Amino acid sequence: MTISKAAQVTQASIRHSRFRIVCINCDSLGIVFDCPEGAPPSTQIKCRHCGAPRGTLGELRELSCSDRRDLFEV
Numbered sequence: 001m002t003i004s005k006a007a008q009v010t011q012a013s014i015r016h017s018r019f020r021i022v023c024i025n026c027d028s029l030g031i032v033f034d035c036p037e038g039a040p041p042s043t044q045i046k047c048r049h050c051g052a053p054r055g056t057l058g059e060l061r062e063l064s065c066s067d068r069r070d071l072f073e074v
Contacts, residue, residue, distance in 0.1 A: 018055055018059055019045070019054060019055030019056070019059035019060050019062075019063050020054045020055055021063075023047040023049065023050060023052055023054060024052070025047065025050050025052045026047065026049045026050045026052070028047055028048060028049035028050065030047070030048030030049060031045050031046065031047065031048055031054055031060075032045070032046045032047070032048050032051075033045055033057070035057070039057055040057070040058075041056060041057050041058025041061065042056055042057070042058065043056060043057040044056060044057075045057060045059075045060055
């Protein structure tokens with residue numbers, strides 16, 4: 001796979017990230033991450049307010065590395 005194809009695959013997965021920035025149960029933004037620094041990407045991230053699952057650590061990392069600036073536009 002060429003570098004440009006790898007970049008396209010990465011961008012496609014970021015656009016469809018399953019991590020929920022806003023909790024669908026309580027509309028909270030806060031999250032709970034009580035795991036060691038080297039936690040695996042499959043570690044569940046939970047809502048700080050109601051405890052509902054919001055996604056995985058891997059999905060959150062992908063989202064944080066993306067260049068999406070439209071996530072919080074009002």
